[in-house]
Amino acid sequence: MSDNVRNFVVDDDDDGIRLDRWFQRHLPDTGFARIARWTRTGQIRLDGRRATPGSRVMAGQSIRVPPAEPNLQDNRPTKPSRPELTEAEIEFAQSLVIHRDKAAIVVNKPAGLATQGGTKTHYHLDGLLDALQFEAPSRPKLVHRLDKDTSGVLLLARSANNAGYFSKAFSGRTAHKVYWALVVGVPSITEGLIDLPLARQPGSGGEKMHVDEENGATAKTLYRVIERAGNAACWLELQPLTGRTHQLRAHLSAIGFPIVGDGKYGGKEAFLTGGVSRKMHLHARRLVIPHPDGSNLDVHADLPEHFLESMSLLGFDLENGYDRPLGGEKVIDKEAEKIAEGRRARDRRRARKGERRNRSSQKPSSPRGRDRKR
Numbered sequence: 408m409s410d411n412v413r414n415f416v417v418d419d420d421d422d423g424i425r426l427d428r429w430f431q432r433h434l435p436d437t438g439f440a441r442i443a444r445w446t447r448t449g450q451i452r453l454d455g456r457r458a459t460p461g462s463r464v465m466a467g468q469s470i471r472v473p474p475a476e477p478n479l480q481d482n483r484p485t486k487p488s489r490p491e492l493t494e495a496e497i498e499f500a501q502s503l504v505i506h507r508d509k510a511a512i513v514v515n516k517p518a519g520l521a522t523q524g525g526t527k528t529h530y531h532l533d534g535l536l537d538a539l540q541f542e543a544p545s546r547p548k549l550v551h552r553l554d555k556d557t558s559g560v561l562l563l564a565r566s567a568n569n570a571g572y573f574s575k576a577f578s579g580r581t582a583h584k585v586y587w588a589l590v591v592g593v594p595s596i597t598e599g600l601i602d603l604p605l606a607r608q609p610g611s612g613g614e615k616m617h618v619d620e621e622n623g624a625t626a627k628t629l630y631r632v633i634e635r636a637g638n639a640a641c642w643l644e645l646q647p648l649t650g651r652t653h654q655l656r657a658h659l660s661a662i663g664f665p666i667v668g669d670g671k672y673g674g675k676e677a678f679l680t681g682g683v684s685r686k687m688h689l690h691a692r693r694l695v696i697p698h699p700d701g702s703n704l705d706v707h708a709d710l711p712e713h714f715l716e717s718m719s720l721l722g723f724d725l726e727n728g729y730d731r732p733l734g735g736e737k738v739i740d741k742e743a744e745k746i747a748e749g750r751r752a753r754d755r756r757r758a759r760k761g762e763r764r765n766r767s768s769q770k771p772s773s774p775r776g777r778d779r780k781r
Contacts, residue, residue, distance in 0.1 A: 411474035420545065420566040422466035426453070429464050432545075434472070445473055492538055500538035506706050510569045510699045511562060512539055512547050515708040518558040518686055522549065532561070539563065551577055554653065556668075559586070559691025559708040572699050577650065582696040586645040586655060587633075587710070587728065589688035589717060590664040591676060593641045597632040601658045605651045615671065616657040626651045628658045633728050636721040640667065640679060644692075644728070655689060667717065683720055684713040692728075 421429055426446075430437050439460065445451045446459050452471040453462060464470065492500075506513035514532070516522070521531040536546045547563035548570040564570035576582045604623030608615045627648040635641040641664075647654050656672045659665055665673025668687040678685055690710055698704040710718070710725075718725060 413472040413474070415470045415472065417464045417466050417468045417470065418544070419466045420568060421464060422568065423463055424567065425460065426451070426458055426462045426464055426470075427460040429470070489534065489537065492535065496535060497538040500532075500535040504539065505560075505708060506704070507541070508698075510565055511573070511704060512565060513694070513704075513706045513708075514539075514561050514563065516553055516558055516561045516691075518556050518711055518713070521555040522552040522561065528555075536563070550574055551650075553691055554656075554689075556687040557689045557691060558711045558714070560584075560694040560706055561691070562694060562696065562704075569699055573696065576696050580648070582694065584647055584691065585693035585695075586647070587690045587692045587714075588643045588645055588655065588659070589640055589667040589714070589721070590643055590659055591640055591667060591673065591679065592664045593635045593638055594630070594632060594662070594664060599630060601628040601630060601662060602626075603658060603661055605654060605657055607652075616651065616653045618657070618661045624651060625649055626654050626658065628655060630659075634723045636723070640721055642718070642721075642723050642728070681720060683717045686713045688714055688717060690714055 415433065417429070421432065424432075427439060427442055430442055442451070442460050446457070446462075449457050450471075450473040451458055452469075453464065454468050455471075503514040503516065504512060505515050516532060521528045523533045524531045533549060536549075540546045543565045545566070547565050548567065550562050550564050550570055550573045553559065553561055562573060564573050573582075603618045603626060604620060605616045605626040606619035606623040608617040629646040629648060631644045633642045633644055643659075643664075645655050651657075653672070656666055656669050660669070660672035665677040666687060666689050667677060667679055667683065668685050669677045669689070691708060692710075693705070693707050695703055695705045715725075
């Protein structure tokens with residue numbers, strides 16, 4: 408029996424993850440109950456030492472795993488394997504790639520392709536990621552999302568470590584995102600900041616956001632008019648300073664300039680006549696994000712066909728949007744510092760609260776009761 412003991416070496420991509428997570432990645436048929444029993448009885452060892460399901464593994468460590476137990480059934484349904492991709496699906500997925508290096512893959516997601524699956528969504532980018540593994544040991548990982556009907560730059564990380572790095576850049580506001588949109592109408596102020604808190608709209612099943620001054624989460628968007636078609640429509644550059652669900656769509660609708668084709672937030676007013684496509688005209692044009700190698704990754708995605716056709720119909724010159732300076736950097740940096748300072752203040756309050764608890768627990772009991780007894 409001991410001859411069947413299995414030994415594995417933790418690779419760099421798994422450095423720092425929990426032991427039970429390592430099993431999910433490499434021995435997915437091993438249920439948590441079995442892992443817990445093996446660790447409890449000392450059958451799993453990390454570099455010869457006992458471990459728990461929550462132990463963190465490190466690159467280079469040896470994991471001793473007992474022999475498989477084929478007749479022992481975990482009391483949970485097995486996770487279905489991903490269907491094998493067709494040649495056409497592989498070719499389509501790879502045609503979306505606009506940048507590839509050792510840490511990241513960037514795709515130009517087409518409008519109409521969901522980022523991930525859902526109750527009624529069975530065809531999505533996440534289901535095509537096996538085609539984008541290339542020479543890496545595992546398929547790439549989603550770091551952020553785009554709405555189904557939004558096109559443009561979408562970043563994928565090529566390892567778990569890189570996914571953590573890029574995720575921190577998005578949450579820490581060091582990633583700069585630039586969107587292009589065609590909207591109905593023209594703002595009287597050609598450049599500004601939309602600062603309207605957003606919350607999920609009651610009765611929409613969580614599928615729609617609305618402005619909620621009392622209970623909404625902070626949401627800020629920089630906008631700039633690039634070009635206008637009279638008073639009927641204009642071409643906007645947008646930079647979200649926060650990452651709320653449907654933020655750009657909800658913000659533009661709230662100030663009276665819905666995105667062309669966005670019936671969900673703009674209703675009938677979101678559609679133009681004259682042959683302009685009824686598809687949504689929101690495109691993630693550019694992403695600038697720190698790269699693990701110390702440089703900045705700066706990627707641009709070309710517009711989809713329907714967007715280009717609408718630009719032509721409205722008389723917009725695509726050259727006017729190129730090589731524009733990344734606006735709002737000072738605002739973005741200021742906002743990031745404000746968020747960071749808020750977190751530091753919260754940590755200081757927690758630390759002071761902990762110190763007060765410690766002092767109170769160390770105070771000697773009052774002698775008054777003893778004096779009264781005497």
